[in-house]
Amino acid sequence: MKNKLNIFLILLLTLNFSCNDSLEEVNIDPNTFPSAGDAQVLSAAIGFMGYIVETDLNYSESFVWSQYYTWGIGVSIGNEERYVSNAADFNGYWQRAYANSLADLNYISKNSTSAAYRGIANVLKAYLFQGLVDHFGDIPFTEAVSGAIEDGSILTPNYDSAETVIYPDLITMLDNAIADLDVAETGLVGDDDFIYEGNLTKWTKFANSLKLRILMRTSEVSPQSSAVQTLIANGIFIESVSDMPFIPFSGATGDQNPMFARAEFGVGMFYFASNATLNVLQDLNDPRDEVFYTLATTGDFEGNLHGIDQGTVDDEDFTNPSSHYSLASTYAYGDSKPVILMSPWEVWFLRAEAAARYGTADDEATAFETAVTSNFSYLGLDGSSYVGTLGYSTSNPLDTKLDLIGVQKWISLNGTQEDEGWIEARRFDRPASRIFTDGIWQTPPLSVLPAGEFPSAWLYPESERSLNPNAPAQRTITDNIFWDN
Template sequence: MNLKNKLYIVLGAVVLLSSSACESFLDVNENPNNPEDAPISGLLTNSTYETSLNVQRIASTSSFYVQYLASPNPASGADVMDPLDFSGTWFSLYNVMTDINEIIRKAEESGANHYLGAGQILMALNLGMTVDIFGDVPFSQSFNFETVTPAYDDDQELYQRILQLLDEGIANLQGETSISMGGDDFIYGGNVANWIKFGHTLKARFLMHTKGTPTYNANEVLTAVANGFQSNEDDAAVVFFEQRFNPWAQVAINNENLLLGGWISEQFVQALDGTSYPTVDPRLPLMIGTTDDGEFVGTVNGEGRGDAPEQGARSTLIPGQFYTSTTSPLLIATYAELKFIEAEAALPTDPARAYAAYLAGIEAHMDMLGVSDEAKTAYLADESVSVGAGAMTLDIIMKEKWVAMFLHPETWNDARRFDYGYKDMTLPENLNPNLNGNYIRRLAYPDSEVSRNGNNVPSVTLLDRIWWNQ
């Protein structure tokens, strides 16, 4: 029996167990995981798998905000940045954090330090994603099952906890352990060295979010970078298998069957087809599809497809490409991302290092997609790309990172930090009027949370900024 089938069987058992025993911590006043029935290995399987899906769940909306995707329907809610109900996303984030909390508890009791370290890194990631989209959220009272109306913790204080969890996780992975991880780990198959690099990479990511705050220290970011991923082989990802499709593949398949989704924003097409920038990017045909006439044509955000009655009249995600094959990996963190983090952190004091990291980030993403050596060399040599250290700017770094982070929610964090300053990016048509001509800055708290825990839910608007984006 191959590894994928083994993982599928384990996952199926855990999902069945979870579906029969698991409720959101806000729904009941008892431990939803029933730890007697959930072994630590099964919890890790479910947590690594569901963490990758949480990345995609957030990206399924944030990809409209950063204009990777656009809706074929005019004034579609995500497209025009309306307040939407994210109860499902909220539940998914807290459901996996509840399981991770059990991993941490069980690992501490049994001396399973590698499980403990992996659990702490997964907790930091899921908590960080939750804070980055909602701001203040419940955490300190969320997993003791003593209240169904937990208090909300300050988002800046939670960031300190996120970084602490990463440091603790790295330290525990470097120690001895009573139980070793293996095939129950969907991300690395129990490779502890990669988990340590993953922890450092996430630390660089979360530290970079604080760039506009007094706590930011570029040297701390660069230290984390040095201990993070060293190549594409280190990427944190969950690879899907025939019994369970990559969710972006399902979007592409659905679109072929006229269940419309995965249409590509005009902004993204024009950034790569030679319209907004001088050179045509060879990655474009490896990332999205053409119209029936073999052309790349995007959809204007908020405007919909207009007079295009046929699917083939606009570019969409199509089955079988790097991001949309049924067995494609869901990328959680990548070496390419880390190189762009390094470029941004180094730029003010060491432009030569920043430039080298910028070029390495482009090359890493091209290698990931399978761009030919000839096309890669030509692109990297183009004068609009090969600008030299002396002409290196943040705009150039962020543009290439935006391309390399296609369909990843981290781009929305970048966009907010960058004040949506990508070249030729414009507000969507039919923008939510309550935004007063501004881009969205956070998600609305879910309706389910307002109804069950309304006295604690902060009063915010979509324009109120997360602490690191003030």
């Protein structure tokens, strides 16, 4: 199954000769397909998603903007660390999301006669579209990937409102996916599905969990209490690692984790542990610090964790070897590390927050404890005693509970979902409690933004603004996405 991840399907053009049927039959290669089937297109879409999630998202600006890492010895301090963004920086994500994965998934959702393939395609489409919104805001949606003649030949799609059109339509898309999955025949989808190998029940859990994420994302600006209460009462969700949607990699040449392969193709992993994160972990006596990061093996801090304040590598002795510092561990960076699309700890944090905000059927304290301990368990640790030190109680004020959830969620996404960690830190940094922008995150000394200001959006790609006259005016990286506050 894993070897297929590296075979991106080439769709063959059929030749339309004006000749008789017998000659046409002679010229058909029996070893190739004139067009791709659902299985091949799904495999290609998921293969591209692995790169999109792990390299375009987790390993780009989010690696630093989440303040899990900072630039290290051996490289000149980069634009990301100084919060300098160029529109061209985001061309790759946009292109791969739309022209590769979404184009393939859209083909399945519109043309497949299989409810199973349609359901899976729509879950992944919702996942990708939400990611685009959460980075850019308004994007092409209703007219997106409609360049084919049969789709209207729309090469310059209009942009839709993220708030009033796209987010609500993603809920509908997921509802349609769940409806298809409920009636789909099992056994039709197999190892071409690199994520669940055709287990439709798990796809339904993923769909409901993603629906919960979308509904909770707007909690500060547009509470969806009724919809969330109904979903929690009736849905099935990702609850354990066995339910977790991920794209596997063997670590063999040609089948390596995309972040690892991309970094090793260049200068290697040059990021060091950020003290913004280490300070929080050590203040909490959190044992996950030595799983997220390596110990220094030489120098004054040998045998201990040693990070760098965000953006201050220029203050370090340039002759220091990287072994003086804490680097990304094999948990966070490795050739066989899976690409996790959504984790059980993320979902349990969503359920804890939903219970705290909206009084759902879940017990909020239990959901919070499960979120923390499930992350510990995945790291090979026992979190039962640690979670008791955090002081989460149903009697706490709501803001106190949300702060605890926000910080612990940000910690737990380290090493597996760095981009989601940046996104959720923005959301939990609320007017009632600026726990990140006025507490945890550090202002890099060379930042081009004023002290205490941090990026909250990506620029529209240069390629899109050059080719699409319907693209909106360029934003700044401190603009808020509609759900931000």
